[in-house]
Amino acid sequence: MDRELLLLGLLRREDMHGYQLTEFINRNLASCVDLKKPTAYYLLDKMVEAGWITRSEEQEGSRPPRHVYQITAEGEAVFQHLLRENLSTHHPARFTDDIGLALLDALSPQEAIPLLERRRAALAAELEQARVIPPHSGAWQYVIDHLVSHLAAELDWLENLLRRLAEGPPAPEG
Amino acid sequence: MDRELLLLGLLRREDMHGYQLTEFINRNLASCVDLKKPTAYYLLDKMVEAGWITRSEEQEGSRPPRHVYQITAEGEAVFQHLLRENLSTHHPARFTDDIGLALLDALSPQEAIPLLERRRAALAAELEQARVIPPHSGAWQYVIDHLVSHLAAELDWLENLLRRLAEGPPAPEG
DNA sequence: TCCTGACTATTCAAAACTGACTATTCAGGG
DNA sequence: CCCTGAATAGTCAGTTTTGAATAGTCAGGA
Structure with a gap:
């Protein structure tokens, strides 16, 4: 609806x-x-x-x-x-597009990192662009702010993931 | 795909x-x-x-x-x-469900705040639940982490919005 | 004046999706 | 042994969505 x-x-x-x-x-x-x-x-x-x-x-x-x-x-x-x-009501967001993350273990970190680097670049560019949008009047602005905050969270998360991958595989240590 | x-x-x-x-x-x-x-x-x-x-x-x-x-x-x-x-590739997230935000100006802050309070409560509950999920092995964990980081961003943003609404309408000052 | 490409405005056939249903097995209680 | 509710396994009719097409207007150039 x-x-x-x-x-x-x-x-x-x-x-x-x-x-x-x-x-x-x-x-x-x-x-x-x-x-x-x-x-x-x-x-x-x-x-x-x-x-x-x-x-x-x-x-x-x-x-x-x-x-x-x-x-x-x-x-x-x-x-x-x-x-x-x-x-x-809170509508739980779905991230269907990001399903590749669940299958990341099909690739070695050496293969995965450059791919995720490209993703990071595209994401950073989009975030920059979204931040540049001239402040609309009224409620439209909420929608932009909302988007920006999610893009920023995504970028943070992705950079964190890249760091973890670079540090080495998540080997189960005992 | x-x-x-x-x-x-x-x-x-x-x-x-x-x-x-x-x-x-x-x-x-x-x-x-x-x-x-x-x-x-x-x-x-x-x-x-x-x-x-x-x-x-x-x-x-x-x-x-x-x-x-x-x-x-x-x-x-x-x-x-x-x-x-x-x-x-970065897949720009869509927030179709949150379109009500763009129409927020149809309501007075007095009406909007209690509605958004309910949303905040539901969101906080979901975030707590997601954080409690036992660490899966391997790549599944990435998906949970990803979700958690977005839920956290959403909660931050919503609380910020509520604060702004409570402080008063965004009257164009000059 | 005629052509071309861009914009306006909508429609349609085909593809994709889902609510509701069918049908079977199984575990446990009476 | 029979019944019931839960779990398993899948199907189908009808709804929703979309890529591609249709059809007219308009502006500008050759």
Whole structure:
């Protein structure tokens, strides 16, 4: 329900059409949400069916008509509910992408270290970039801060891992 | 490709059947991978088709026959490739579930604080639990350490946010 | 004026995923 | 011996997601 929450949150600020919604999200919130265009249209359709939003055609000049969405009273109620639920619960993060770490023992440290070095470089670059993002106004900033703090933690952890690997294999000593 | 990598990584240690694979993953790696049973069978089917693994029937006593999977030479090559790729690239984490943060300005601090307090409590509990997990042997430990470091960062960040909210709204001063 | 590449806006067929279900074995109590 | 609940093992119908395609507009250059 998190993407629905986001779409409702944007539509309650102002009416928007589908393309505008996805562009906005992918430009401003790419760091925390990945919402493909077809998925957005799919969700919007479902929300129309559920009565949370309505769709109307907007003709502008000679352009093909666009579908503009607006939130309903019921949608606003759902938004209020979803937002409270979302804020009050902790969603355990999943790190599926990092599963390679569990299989690290398939490689020797000599092989693993250069690979992880490359990862460290990419991560450091992303962190630097995230820190440079100009301070947005209001709540957007929370999302960036949040991201930055996780990237920093990841970098710390990775550097620590590299140190441990360099020091030698975790031989079971007795 | 991350779940394929994991399945290959397990199968190259020993032959396993479908149920065994999903149980193992859900018991030991639930903190970083969410792999539903039907998805696992789906992926295994595809990997058989691709020639990465083979399937054979195993009859044991009066039990219904089980499908046992074993990795092929091609599968081992794919594993080696995927592991190197996975380790060497940084996969930007997504925090879709935390999207409520971007919409925090829909609530007054007075309303938001108790909600976030509940989240803080749940998060702190999970962190404590993760820290208590008995040290696994070998590489499994990396996955736990990784999780712990992110949970700790999340808690820090959340407590910082709560402090900022309590101090007052981020009024634009000039 | 016609062409090209970029942007706007959406759709669709195919792929991927999951909730709910089926079916069997086994251990223990009555 | 029969019943029940838990564990094992897997399947399937329906939902969700996505890569790729469609189709129009617009700006600028040749």
